[in-house]
Amino acid sequence: MAKRCWWGWGYEHAAVAGAEREALMARVAALLPGHDLTDHPPPDARTLALPKPRISRPPFSDDPEDRVAHSHGKAFRDIARNLEGNVESVPDLIARPRTEQDVVDILDWCTREGVAVIPYGGGSSVVGGVEPRCAADYPGVVSLDLSAMDKVLEVDPMSRAARIQAGTFGPNLEEQLKKHDLTLRHYPQSFEFSTLGGWLATRAGGHFATLATHIDDLVESIRTVTPVGISESLRVPASGAGPSPDRLFLGSEGTLGVITEAWMRLQARPTWRASASIAFDDYAAAVTATRLVAQSGLHPANCRLLDAAEAFLNAGVSVNGGLLLLAWESADHPVDAALERGLEICRDHGGRPEERKDAAGSWREAFLRMPYQRDALVRSSLIVETFETACTWSAFGDLHAAVTTAAHDAIKQVAGRGIVTCRFTHVYPDGPAPYFGIYATGRWGSLVQQWDELKVAVSDALAAHGGTITHHHAVGRDHQPWYAKQRPEPFAMAFRAAKQALDPAGILNPGVF
Structure with missing residues (x-):
């Protein structure tokens, strides 16, 4: 199995090398002559001085490389800090639930213990969305990696929709839909290394330049585990029954609950x-x-x-x-x-x-x-x-x-x-x-x-x-100062009230919003 790169993008074997690297550096030298192009290879993740895990809960992982890989996203500042060996905050443990009940149990435990939980899909955030900058404020931090929940559970071919688990990566999702001759056709640049749940939680933009530009447009219904219960919206093509429950969790970036599955609108494959x-x-x-x-x-x-x-x-x-x-x-x-x-x-x-x-x-x-x-x-x-x-x-x-x-x-x-x-x-x-x-x-x-x-x-x-x-x-953590000015204050008040109601212990992705 191809190994993911802990410090940078994608797979280790796909890194720029050989003729591609020579051509890239030649272009840089032509555009920015005189710049020092000395290569700075990444450190071995296992040589980094990490704080010891402050909490323990088998079978959660406390493997050093696993913890480091879940510490940062994939933005420029993440890559630069990784290359410099600057990993200031790391999760104490990595949890990989296999069922929705596992998610419920993990949130219950973290709520009781006051442990922060950062939902994690593919880790491709470029806005500090998965980084545990809150670590010092909690007795422990758990990175909740949903990648084991990766199935297309049900397909409704007549309605052209499917019920899909949140941890399903793009290529796996499309492969499972292919046998039904259907497609979600949502291709962000991170398609290969991001999940349905991540797309929903961040309102990701995808394949289409017009009409269905965001994942929002492809949603029929969302199921979310919160610390106070499970929210599942009615699966219908459209509804005028008050504010949309789905809209509460779309773009909520793991602060209100953990999206576990969704019914998604599909289409026939283009010919x-x-x-x-x-x-x-x-x-x-x-x-x-x-x-x-x-x-x-x-x-x-x-x-x-x-x-x-x-x-x-x-x-x-x-x-x-x-x-x-x-x-x-x-x-x-x-x-x-x-x-x-x-x-x-x-x-x-x-x-x-x-x-x-x-x-x-x-x-x-x-x-x-x-x-x-x-x-x-x-x-x-x-x-x-x-x-x-x-x-x-x-x-x-x-x-x-x-x-x-x-x-x-x-x-x-x-x-x-x-x-x-x-x-x-x-x-x-x-x-x-x-x-x-x-x-x-x-x-x-x-x-x-x-x-x-x-x-x-x-x-x-x-x-x-x-x-x-x-x-x-x-928004993540990096866009927070500008988002705070952009959103209307009455909406901010309503969001704070929703956060208090759904996550009274304040454990879900602290620092986002």
Whole structure:
């Protein structure tokens, strides 16, 4: 069985090496000449000085490498700290329930003992969502790893829905649905290393650029274990019976309960596909064309606009303005007419279809390798991280200018040199979801401090210009200061009341929200 990397992304055997690493470093050397590219390999997890477990409960694991692997997520600052051997807070024990009753028993025990519980799916959080920064405030911390609860329990083919356990990883989920010729078709970048429960708890964004953009849109019913009882919503296509119970737990990030299973809406596997890559010489024209496609009612499955820097770095295409990746798919009918209308909209704004047929494929391949390449760059003291948001179309111009300026200014002050890129991950009739990338020179030993300064500068710019602090990466602990300003105070009061009612001992994922 392939071994997960404790300090970075994915599997150990898939790490960037050989020719891929040489080509990556050559690109960095060309873009950021003079940067010290010395490689800093990760320490052996078993050599790290960890505090002894403060609690004991067989058969929970207290294996050092297991504890370290559950200490951090997969954000830049997590990778940098792991490489430096800086693991300040670790869970005392790792629990792996196999049944819902196990979850109930664990929560009962932790409530009685006052032990903090951090629900854990695949550990791919990039916002500090699984990190036990609360350890000093509790007599112990348990990381509740749900990965053993990984079955598709029931399929309703007539209604096209399935009851799925929360610990099911993306590939395993799709493999189990394949025999029914059905698919959830939710593919976040972390698909291979994240679980259904994690997607639900963080309101993850997925495959579709329009319509069903978040996991929320695919939910029929959710079952959640709380310290005071089990909550299961009625399984119906829709309901107008008061506020939605599902909405209480969607995005709650393990603070109100542990999602154990859900009925999810499925679809037939697509058989008709059509796609194109459209180059623009002017970025503003590319944004306008993308907006009109989003507002056309054509509902493309993919509508991803890359600016010139993003197109060059990750799709290998040189454009002056931007590159728009468009795609449609259907299990019911051909989609060529939708593509042709989309192309017509683009041509009206100076877009021209790329002759290279593999631009979208090249970008997709790079997209899947980005986290691995990010890890390799961090090992060579590069600051490589992203910011994602959403805003209205009318606000985008000012927001884009403000974020780009803030990022460049912060890079100059904190790091010296760097590049800022932007792409749209999802689009809506009323606005895009911009995703900004930063590539900057760092100093080994100061990477986390440098990143934190960049994070504050860009996050402040997002908040000041109408952007949400997160579109699909969740709040966690890292986004908390900006989320606290974004949410209405009456809602915050209601959420605190819900937390007190469902988790009176305050043990569930302390510090989030």
